[in-house]
Amino acid sequence: xxxxxxxxxxxxxxxxxxxxxxxxxxxxxxxxxxxxxxxxxxxxxxxxxxxxxxxxxxxxxxxxxxxxxxxxxxxxxxxxxxxxxxxxxxxxxxxxxxxxxxxxxxxxxxxxxxxxxxxxxxxxxxxxxxxxxxxxxxxxxxxxxxxxxxxxxxxxxxxxxxxxxxxxxxxxxxxxxxxxxxxxxxxxxxxxxxxxxxxxxxxxxxxxxxxxxxxxxxxxxxxxxxxxxxxxxxxxxxxxxxxxxxxxxxxxxxxxxxxxxxxxxxxxxxxxxxxxxxxxxxxxxxxxxxxxxxxxxxxxxxxxxxxxxxxxxxxxxxxxxxxxxxxxxxxxxxxxxxxxxxxxxxxxxxxxxxxxxxxxxxxxxxxxxxxxxxxxxxxxxx
Amino acid sequence: xxxxxxxxxxxxxxxxxxxxxxxxxxxxxxxxxxxxxxxxxxxxxxxxxxxxxxxxxxxxxxxxxxxxxxxxxxxxxxxxxxxxxxxxxxxxxxxxxxxxxxxxxxxxxxxxxxxxxxxxxxxxxxxxxxxxxxxxxxxxxxxxxxxxxxxxxxxxxx
Numbered sequence: 001x002x003x004x005x006x007x008x009x010x011x012x013x014x015x016x017x018x019x020x021x022x023x024x025x026x027x028x029x030x031x032x033x034x035x036x037x038x039x040x041x042x043x044x045x046x047x048x049x050x051x052x053x054x055x056x057x058x059x060x061x062x063x064x065x066x067x068x069x070x071x072x073x074x075x076x077x078x079x080x081x082x083x084x085x086x087x088x089x090x091x092x093x094x095x096x097x098x099x100x101x102x103x104x105x106x107x108x109x110x111x112x113x114x115x116x117x118x119x120x121x122x123x124x125x126x127x128x129x130x131x132x133x134x135x136x137x138x139x140x141x142x143x144x145x146x147x148x149x150x151x152x153x154x155x156x157x158x159x160x161x162x163x164x165x166x167x168x169x170x171x172x173x174x175x176x177x178x179x180x181x182x183x184x185x186x187x188x189x190x191x192x193x194x195x196x197x198x199x200x201x202x203x204x205x206x207x208x209x210x211x212x213x214x215x216x217x218x219x220x221x222x223x224x225x226x227x228x229x230x231x232x233x234x235x236x237x238x239x240x241x242x243x244x245x246x247x248x249x250x251x252x253x254x255x256x257x258x259x260x261x262x263x264x265x266x267x268x269x270x271x272x273x274x275x276x277x278x279x280x281x282x283x284x285x286x287x288x289x290x291x292x293x294x295x296x297x298x299x300x301x302x303x304x305x306x307x308x309x310x311x312x313x314x315x316x317x318x319x320x321x322x323x324x325x326x327x328x329x330x331x332x333x334x335x336x337x338x339x340x341x342x343x344x345x346x347x348x349x350x351x352x353x354x355x356x357x358x359x360x361x362x363x364x365x366x367x368x369x370x371x372x373x374x375x376x377x378x379x380x381x382x
Numbered sequence: 383x384x385x386x387x388x389x390x391x392x393x394x395x396x397x398x399x400x401x402x403x404x405x406x407x408x409x410x411x412x413x414x415x416x417x418x419x420x421x422x423x424x425x426x427x428x429x430x431x432x433x434x435x436x437x438x439x440x441x442x443x444x445x446x447x448x449x450x451x452x453x454x455x456x457x458x459x460x461x462x463x464x465x466x467x468x469x470x471x472x473x474x475x476x477x478x479x480x481x482x483x484x485x486x487x488x489x490x491x492x493x494x495x496x497x498x499x500x501x502x503x504x505x506x507x508x509x510x511x512x513x514x515x516x517x518x519x520x521x522x523x524x525x526x527x528x529x530x531x532x533x534x535x536x537x538x539x540x
Contacts, residue, residue, distance in 0.1 A: 225487035315409035
């Protein structure tokens with residue numbers, strides 16, 4: 001059948017600049033985030049994020065809670081990577097109180113943190129694919145994530161908000177079939193990742209949508225203190241697990257994944273996403289090594305202090321979260337409650353770079369760029 | 383470079399503005415500087431060869447009950463060293479120069495410090511609240527904060 005083309009002659013159309021609200025209730029903004037955007041035709045000329053819709057002043061709460069009671073509040077910051085969230089706080093308190101946690105606890109913490117990193121990246125890649133219109137990888141990745149959450153639920157009793165890392169140890173020991181389950185998860189994750197690489201990352205439509213969109217140069221990324229896949233996608237090799245090795249990360253052999261010019265250019269949305277895909281593989285490697293080295297026997301609660309009462313002083317303790325650097329600046333006055341607890345929220349810092357990188361792109365690309373930064377509004381607003 | 387060496391370097395360059403070195407048995411040592419000179423000191427720390435603190439990890443506002451303050455946690459990605467700067471501010475009308483032109487990330491952190499403590503940053507391009515509603519009264523993280531009773535006619539539960 002012959003296609004008919006209908007031609008219109010509008011002449012030259014002058015458009016005025018228009019201001020538009022995206023959100024706060026919009027499915028593609030990943031939560032309650034309002035973006036005030038200025039448009040010329042369909043080109044974005046300015047973006048102003050308005051945040052704070054979920055603000056609950058978590059830092060004020062922490063000043064009224066005893067140290068162990070703070071941990072559940074920290075879970076609720078970045079609620080899809082709670083294991084990682086708890087770690088820097090617990091580590092900071094342990095450093096101040098001079099507690100050396102047992103080997104076995106360190107290994108279990110590493111394994112759970114890396115499993116949670118995989119779960120977080122699965123969500124990030126899946127929802128990013130959905131922003132670009134790919135629905136199938138979303139289902140595959142969420143199916144696998146369920147296995148990780150089942151293990152977490154079996155261990156800690158909760159699917160999302162674990163309260164599992166405690167000062168001096170862990171809340172419970174791991175279940176008896178823990179090692180086999182973890183190895184089984186890795187096997188499945190690797191198989192699915194291979195599939196997703198072909199289905200999503202190599203997909204022509206996806207590549208056309210994401211390559212050369214939202215380019216973030218390395219110097220801008222550093223100036224905005226971006227971290228995690230956003231910084232590494234721009235080609236900066238900065239990973240706290242390597243740069244300032246904490247816990248036992250210096251015992252494992254793994255690579256820091258950075259963006260490349262292989263497909264697209266360094267710092268575009270595609271590169272940020274491929275960094276996440278590659279990091280999942282590195283996490284699998286760390287888990288394998290940790291399971292092989294982990295001691296079988298040991299009490300995970302033997303180093304619990306009788307009273308959690310750090311001496312007067314202050315510490316900034318940070319860890320590499322799936323989304324970037326999460327840190328806690330803890331000021332203790334010798335009492336059983338923190339004098340001040342200031343978090344360095346990863347998503348909050350990474351979101352600040354958004355206005356810088358989406359000027360000059362289409363409105364539809366704006367949603368993609370926001371998806372590629374991978375924010376969680378619970379952490380942005382605190 | 384060790385923290386002590388960085389401190390000596392800084393003390394040599396700004397003998398009057400660098401006030402005190404706080405070393406603690408537990409936790410991170412920090413350096414107290416004059417709040418009025420914070421812009422010059424930060425610019426020196428970023429641009430000087432051998433220091434090159436190009437990464438502002440965290441900027442926090444503080445309420446020490448008898449005074450306010452700000453704390454800057456700095457990294458250098460190249461040399462992988464860390465440094466902590468502090469300033470102390472008076473209880474009445476606390477203000478100090480902004481470092482937004484040195485590290486862009488300070489923009490939102492400074493807005494947050496203003497939102498929570500009422501610390502004003504001079505030469506900041508957009509000194510408005512960020513987390514609380516724009517017409518909120520008071521500064522929530524101050525130690526003597528008393529919350530407002532109603533907001534637009536709606537009672538706020540305590």
